[in-house]
Amino acid sequence: MPQVIFNPGGVKIDVPAGSLIQEAARKAGVEIGMPCGGQGRCGRCAVIVESGPVRRRSTIRLSAADVQTGYALSCQTVVDGDAVVTVPPQEKIERRLTSDKSAAQVTLPFPYDYARDQTVRTFYIRVDPPSYADNTDDFARLARALKSQHSIENAQATLGTLQQLSAALRAADWDVTAVVEMSNWFSPDGPPRLITVLPGYVETTWGVAIDIGTTSNVVYLVNLETGDVVDTAADYNGQVTRGEDVISRIIYAGKNGGLSELQSLVVGTLNRLIERMCRRQHIEPTDIHKAVVAGNTTMMHLFLQLPPEVIRKSPFVPTINHVPPLVARTVGLKVHPEATLDCLPGVASYVGSDITAGVVASGLDHTGVLTMFIDIGTNGEIVLGDGSWLISCACSAGPAFEGAGVRFGMRATAGAIEEVWIDQQTLEPTIRVIGNEKPRGICGSGLISLLSEMFVTGVIDKGGNFHVTAGHPRIRPGEHGGEYVVAWGGETADGRDLVITKVDVDNLLRAKAAIYAGFSVLAQSVGLSLADVQDFIIAGAFGQYLNIEKAIQIGLLPDMPWERYKFLGNTSVLGAYMALLSSRAREQIAEAARKLTYLELSADNSFYDQFTSALFLPHTDITKFPSVQEALTVKEPA
C-alpha cells in the first residue's frame, strides 16, 4: 500500500492506491478543512504535493501556476504511490462566541413550577428489602414502592436502567431517590419510565438545552428543580471542517462513512461542552437526566444518523419531523445514558425545530400582531404571521455573510474587519478589526457595512459595479471586474492587499436578494405588503452584530421604522430551554410545527421575479426604500 507522509509533522499513513488525499489525511488524523464538504468547489482544501504519483480529478480554483507548484485539492486528488504532502496552515477556528449570554441573563418567559411543569422528576422512596417471605424481584419491588409512596403506577424501565438497578438498590441499602420520566410528548399520559435510582435523598436533577447550529452549538445546563440556567457553553460544530453549509454536509454524509463521522463529530462537540460545564459546576455528566435538542432539519438528521440525502433532493422531504422519544444512549450523548432525549419537532426540510423553538421563544405563536421573524444563521429562515396563522420559508442565501464565497471573507474571529467607514470625499476607509490585530479578512457585519458604505459613497453603483474610472488608487480593475482595496498590503496580516471584488459583491447581492425576496414572497402569498408588518424579530447570533441602518441601505432588510426591529439572539436554544422545563411549552412548539405552513420558494413562481428585482442596491424599485432614497438625495450635489 502507498505510504503518504504529511508535513509539517511527518505523520505517516498507509492507504490503498487510489485513495483521496483527504481520506489519507482523515485516517492519519491530519486536519484539512473542507468548507464545501469535499465537492471540489471551494478550493480551500488545497495542499502541496511535494513528491509522489498523484492524479488530480479536478483543479478548479487552482491556477496553472498553482498546479505547477504542486498544489492539489485534497478532496479531488488520489495517490497512486508513496507521496509526501505539505498541508498549509489551516484557518484557525478561534473562540469568539461572546454572543452567548451569561447564565444569569437567561430568563424564562413563564413562571416555573417543578411539580407541575417538569416531566423528569425525583421521588425519594424507602424500598422494602427482600426476604424469603417477600421475594418480589427488584424492579417490581421498586415499582411497588413508587406506587404506594408516590401513586406512580405502571412504571417501566429500559434494559440499560435495569442493568444498573440491583447493585444501586443494594449499595444504597434500599433507600433511594428514583428519577422518573413521568411522560413524554408521544405518551403524555405515561407510562412513567424509571431513568435511574440515586442513593439516599436527592432533591436536584439536571437537564441540558441544546441548539445544534450548522456553525455553532450552544448548550445550557439547567437545574430542573429551580429552573435556573446555571451555566452555558458554546463552540463551533465539529462538523464545520466537513462543509460550511447544510448542502455541503449532506454531500459529505453521502461519502463512505461520512454520515457516522458527522454524527460523531457533532456529538463530540456537545459532549465536550457538557463536560466543560459539569467540571465548572462540580456535577457529573451522568447527573443530567434530560436533554432537549433544537436544530435545523439537516442538523437533526445528522445528529440522529438519519441519512440526510432526501433533504437535498426534490421535493425536499425529510425522513421525520416529529422525532420519537429517545434516550441519550441511542446517540452517544454523554449525559446519563438512559436520560430522556427529546428532539424538538420541525416543519420541513428547510424549516427545522430551531425555527419552531424560536417561534415559541419569541412569543410569535400568540402575538396577535403581524410579525416577521427571521433567523439569520448559516441559513436564513423566515416566518410571517400573527400567531393565529404562520407561514414560513427558507432562503438559500448561502453562508455569504459568514464569509463564504467572498475572497477575503472569514468568520467573526480575531483579525476580521467587522466595521468599515468610507470617507465621502476621499473614499479612504476606516476599519475596525476584531482583537485590534492587523486585518486578515472581513466578517459578515463588516461585509454589510462595507457594501453599504461603498454604495452610499459611490464606490459602486446600484448594480454593484465598481467606479473604476474615478481614478482613485483604491478602486482598480481586478481579475473578474473591479475591486476596492480595503487595506493595503503594508497594513495586513499577510502582506497582501485586502480587497473586495466584483465577484464578492455579486455573491453578497445574491445572498441579500434571496432574503429580501423571501420577505416579499411570504407577504405577497397572504395578500399583505411588507409595510403591514408591525414587529420584525431578528433571531440568531449574527443578528446581534447587524447594523439596521446599513442592512436597510443595502436592501437586506425592508425599510421600516427601526423601533419595529427586535434582536432576540439565539431563540432556538431559548425554546429548547423552555421545552426542557415545561411540557406545555413543549406542546406549544409541536403546535407551532403543526400550524406553520411551509412555502417552498423554489416552487414559487413569483420568487424569481422578486429575487431579480432585489439584486440591486437597495432594490430595483427605490421607492420601497424611502429612507435610503432620502439619504442618497441629500448626499448628491444639489
Place this chain on the structure above:
Amino acid sequence: MPQVIFNPGGVKIDVPAGSLIQEAARKAGVEIGMPCGGQGRCGRCAVIVESGPVRRRSTIRLSAADVQTGYALSCQTVVDGDAVVTVPPQEKIERRLTSDKSAAQVTLPFPYDYARDQTVRTFYIRVDPPSYADNTDDFARLARALKSQHSIENAQATLGTLQQLSAALRAADWDVTAVVEMSNWFSPDGPPRLITVLPGYVETTWGVAIDIGTTSNVVYLVNLETGDVVDTAADYNGQVTRGEDVISRIIYAGKNGGLSELQSLVVGTLNRLIERMCRRQHIEPTDIHKAVVAGNTTMMHLFLQLPPEVIRKSPFVPTINHVPPLVARTVGLKVHPEATLDCLPGVASYVGSDITAGVVASGLDHTGVLTMFIDIGTNGEIVLGDGSWLISCACSAGPAFEGAGVRFGMRATAGAIEEVWIDQQTLEPTIRVIGNEKPRGICGSGLISLLSEMFVTGVIDKGGNFHVTAGHPRIRPGEHGGEYVVAWGGETADGRDLVITKVDVDNLLRAKAAIYAGFSVLAQSVGLSLADVQDFIIAGAFGQYLNIEKAIQIGLLPDMPWERYKFLGNTSVLGAYMALLSSRAREQIAEAARKLTYLELSADNSFYDQFTSALFLPHTDITKFPSVQEALTVKEPA
C-alpha cells in the same frame, strides 16, 4: 510482560505478570474448559506447566504427584514470567441433541389464526409519493397510509427503523409491505410499532422461538403466517466452558469482563443456530421480525447482561422477572435489528420462564387434575397444582445427572455408557455405549441405571456403601471408600479402569434426594401426599432418556403407576413457540407466572428432614416404595 506459550500449537501471548493462566488462554484464544466457572473446585481446567515461574494459589483435586509433574489449575495459577504451558486434550462437545424433534413433529395445541393471534403482521401499502404540494415527511406519510389503508393509528418507530426508512421507501418506489408490531405484552392496546418496510407485496414474515438452557440452546424457525415450524436447531450453550451450572456461571460473571463475555457467548450460539436454519431455508436472518425467549432466570439475566450476582445471594431475588419489551438490536441477536424481542416472564430466581412456558405448554395451568411437573435439566424445577393453584420450588440438585461431580461422568455424547445391566449372580455388567465405541465415561441415564442395578444386585447397600467384603474383583476399595469397576482398562477408550466410586454414589444420592425431597415438601406444604398426584409430567430433554423403573428404584421418582408419567420433552421451547404465535398464549404464560407460588426450599424447615430421609436407596421409609420393596423381597433368598 511475560510471554506464555501454549502447546500443542505454540500459540504465544503477552500478559501482565500476575495474570491467571486462564486469562492468558482466553486472550490467546486457547480453549480450556472450566466446568466450575473458575472457582478452583472441579479440577478440570488442569494444564501442565512445562517451564516458567508460576504460583499455584490452590491445587485442590491435584495430587502431590500431579503437581510434581507440573500440573496446575489454570483458574488458580498465576504466571510471574515467561512460561510454556501444555493444554491436555479438552472434552469434546459432540453434537448429539437428537432429542430435538424434527420440525414436522412440532404441533401447536391450538388452532392458529394469523390475523387474530399474531402481534407482528405485514401490511401492503401504496404510499403517496411526496410533492411540493404534499411535503409531509416520510414517516408521517407512511403512517398516514397505514391509517387510511389499514386503520392502523398512531404508529411509532424506533430510531433504527427510521434510519433505514427513506432509502427503503424510495428503492421500492413507495410500494411496500410494512412489518408492524401491533402490540406487546406491556402495551396490549398499542401503539403499533413499525419494524421495517419491505419492497412490494410480501406475505410471509418469520419468527424464532428460543429456549436458552444452561447446557443446551434450542431454536425453532417459524413461518408467522402459517404458524408452522419450518426448521429447528440446537447446540450446547457457548457458556458451557465457563461453568457447568448456574452458580458457576454467576461466579464467572462476577469476574472482570465475565458478564459481557457470557452474554456474547450465548448470543453467539443463538446467532449461529439462526444462521444455520436461515441458510437451510433460504431466508435472510433479517427476514425474522420476532423472537420469543424462554430460559431460567440466570440464563435470562446473562442473555440481557443483567448482573446475576443477586440470584446467588440470599434471599435470592432477581433484578426482574417480567422483562420489558425489547428489540433484537439491544442484545445483538442477529435477526432484524428492530425485531420484537420478547423475553418470557419467570417467577423467581430459580423458577424462570422455562418453567412458566413449560406449565402452559403442558396444559398444567388449566388441567383440573392434581399434577406434578418436573423439568430435569441442569437444574431441577418442580411445580405442583391443578391449574387453579400452582406451587413451585427448585432443587439445587446440581448437574450430577449431566456427569458433573462424578469421576467418570460425562455428557450423553459418543463414548458414554447410557445403560448398564448387572447380573444378579455374577455381578458382571453389560453396558450399552453411545456410538458403539469403547466407553469413555457414563452419562446421566447410565448413572441412574448403574445405581439402580448396583442396589438391586447388592453391589451397594441402601446407604450407598460398597460391599467390598464380597470378594468380587470388580468391587474393591478405592481412594475414598469402595468402588465398582464398570469396565476394565482393556475395554475402555483410554485404557484406564472405568469405575464408579463411593464419592460418586454419594453425589448421586444427594442429587436424587434433593429432587425427591422437593416433591415431598411441595405436596406437604399444601397438605397433600405424593399418592394424590394423578399426572406426573417430566419435561426437559433428559427426561426422554429416563427409565421410569430405574428412577423409581433409586428413589428419584415417587413410586406410582407408570402410566401416570408423561414425557413431554422440551416444554420451554414449546411454550416460547406458542407465545411467538399467540398473544393469548403469551398472556397465559404471564398469568402462570403471577399464579405460581414459589417455595424457597432452603428456607423451609421440613426440607432438610425430607432430604436426609431420601439419602437412602430408595428411601429411609421403604414403605413409600412398595414396588421396590416387592422387587427386593422377590430377589432375596427365601
